[in-house]
Amino acid sequence: MKPIHRAAIVLCTALAAAAGMVFAQEPSSTEREIEKYRAALGEDNPAELWEARGEALWKEKRGPKAASLERCDLGVGPGVVKGAYTVLPKYFPDTGKVQDLESRLVTCMVTLQGIPEAEAKKNHFGSGPKRSPMEALAAWIASQSRGMPMNVSLSRPEEQRAYEIGKAMFFYRAGTHDFSCATCHSRDNQRIRLQDLPNLTTPRDAQRAYTTWPGYRVSQGELRTMQHRLNDCYRQQRFPEPEYASDAVTALTLYLARNANGGVYDGPGVKR
């Protein structure tokens, strides 16, 4: 991790450069512009700021029990962070539920640190100075799976069930605009405006999309997790709001993560 001020300077320079590229050239593909932005950033992915904060939060004694999260079982054994993101969501016998990373972190905050569930879920999407512990923790934990292939299991009946439910949610058209996730994400080589749309029903696109979240979103200046990505999809679908870290979001996440199996985790990425 390089000093924060240096990263900030590089970021601002790169942002200006990227903005210049966007307006100066024939628009080709947003993805290509973001690629240039990534190249300009070099090693200085702004997500590193969240990763560093997340690692500190993981080790910090917090909550009424003044305990750290270092004994938290993320699915690969108590306290093991390496590779955890590649097996999630998965079934946990202690809660009797299929859980994604963020839902599991809530469980650990409640059980290990004694933080009430509502408190643990509060402030889940950060905004400027109102920072989210969840986004930082998710960034760091995900970064510890870099270079490892996605390996989401459906060996438990609960996991199979969640996958089927998630798939049904993916194709579920409703609301004022008749949209489903599939409206934008079930065909190859389509765009919305200039934004390339991954076909999340195919391994190739699902891998490329899933393995780069969480991501630093240039348009928001924030690091965002899969929970946030799906929340924002549902907003644009004109649906009501899915509750944070709920079973419904976990089911849909499991569907996407499983479709990405075999893809090498490469996040946290830099996103539009």
Add this chain to the structure above:
Amino acid sequence: MKTRIAPAAAAGMLAAVGLALASCAANRGSGDPEKAAVALMQRDFKPRGQATLDRLQQDQVQKTCSERAREAELPPADAERLQRSQLALIRYPQDGQYLGDWKAGEKLAQTGVGKQWSDDPAKPSGGNCYACHQISKAELSYGTIGPSLWHFGRIRGFGPETQKYVYGKVYDSEAFAACSQMPRFGAHGILTEQQIKDVVALLLDPRSPVNQ
């Protein structure tokens, strides 16, 4: 006199049953994953702003087309029945005029606000046509989910039949192509009659940049 359950109590009981079903569905359970998904969404989605929970209820078109997306093509007879049911919903303008102001239509085509929980329900919605279609040549930032509409009038003709078709298509796309991805802008009250006329003019006014 038969025992009657007060509507509120009945609704409460239904909600409780729904919650219990959703819990079962979320964990293990068997049965139809579609039904389980609906029960789970009813439990885990919350109303926010104008996006209320009734939006999760599917009408017949949404239900049919969700199933179709996962399975095979819709059988032609079913597609025809679906289109006929939607054709009956279209309310054409009383004054018989289909062409509005293409400049207003261009603005509508550019903006995608409306009906999201983050939108002000007092403000008019947009059509967001450019999200999915190429329209005027000047706008380079267009999507490819729908076909290009550039030169639409020059290709399809400017006559009243074409005008009526485009009005109907924007009003309820499902009346002309079963399980189209395009929203039903009139049938769902996204755009007003005048707004739809403006979009028709964007495609069919000979002065519109679309036809230059």
